[in-house]
Amino acid sequence: MAKYLLVSFKTCPWVQRAAIVLREKQIEFEFRHIEPDNRPDWFLAISPHKKVPVLRIDDRVSLFESNAIAEFLDETIEPRLHPADPVQRAVNRAWTDYVPTFAHGVTASGYAIDEAGYKKALADVPVAFDRLEKALEKKDAGPFFNGAAYSLVDAAYAPFLLRYSMLERIKPTGAIEKYPRLKAWSAALLARPSTHSFPPAEFEALYRETLLKRKSYISQFIEAPRAAAE
Numbered sequence: 001m002a003k004y005l006l007v008s009f010k011t012c013p014w015v016q017r018a019a020i021v022l023r024e025k026q027i028e029f030e031f032r033h034i035e036p037d038n039r040p041d042w043f044l045a046i047s048p049h050k051k052v053p054v055l056r057i058d059d060r061v062s063l064f065e066s067n068a069i070a071e072f073l074d075e076t077i078e079p080r081l082h083p084a085d086p087v088q089r090a091v092n093r094a095w096t097d098y099v100p101t102f103a104h105g106v107t108a109s110g111y112a113i114d115e116a117g118y119k120k121a122l123a124d125v126p127v128a129f130d131r132l133e134k135a136l137e138k139k140d141a142g143p144f145f146n147g148a149a150y151s152l153v154d155a156a157y158a159p160f161l162l163r164y165s166m167l168e169r170i171k172p173t174g175a176i177e178k179y180p181r182l183k184a185w186s187a188a189l190l191a192r193p194s195t196h197s198f199p200p201a202e203f204e205a206l207y208r209e210t211l212l213k214r215k216s217y218i219s220q221f222i223e224a225p226r227a228a229a230e
């Protein structure tokens with residue numbers, strides 16, 4: 001088996017997507033976290049856009065872009081996560097193409113710096129949710145995007161549904177309640193062990209730290225951790 005190194009920022013959703021695919025395929029890999037504000041020279045030399053994730057294989061080849069990494073892993077290592085049927089595969093790829101728009105739609109509210117920006121960002125959430133709800137309506141019953149079989153679509157959306165759930169715990173909006181299929185899909189993905197690169201509470205604390213550091217509007221609603229029992 002080849003040697004895999006996944007270069008990461010701890011809270012990067014695109015890294016998480018690649019890590020999920022590695023875990024779903026039970027591929028052993030070294031997970032190396034670097035700091036966004038202090039990217040080492042060895043990393044800059046292997047990452048054309050200076051971004052994570054980079055998947056380094058056998059210290060020889062460096063792959064970048066989470067979708068390209070996921071597709072490569074799916075082509076080279078069993079079990080195949082893409083559907084066998086070419087039409088279904090094309091439909092799945094079309095939905096992974098929608099991920100960046102979905103990601104922006106459901107998580108931009110976390111990065112808005114004032115109330116007006118926050119409200120504007122929230123208005124995009126139902127648009128993204130509605131698209132996925134309709135896509136899920138066309139599919140078999142869950143729990144996953146294609147039904148019983150886990151796929152690359154699940155791996156691609158899970159990081160953003162997780163972030164949405166964390167934003168909801170800071171300032172609830174209830175937006176997902178109108179989308180029962182999406183809600184059930186999100187619950188299945190969040191319950192899947194492969195989704196998580198860190199223990200969930202630890203990751204939520206890290207995510208909240210990034211929102212506080214950015215001084216985003218929503219960060220004022222983060223409650224200080226409760227003191228231990230008096």
Ligand SMILES: N[C@@H](CCC(=O)N[C@@H](CS)C(=O)NCC(=O)O)C(=O)O
Pocket residue numbers: 009011012013014015049050051052053064065066067
């Ligand atoms: N389209 C890329 C997005 C990767 C990306 O935006 N990574 C962020 C961290 S989450 C990054 O490295 N940002 C650093 C920068 O933009 O300089 C992918 O899917 O891999």
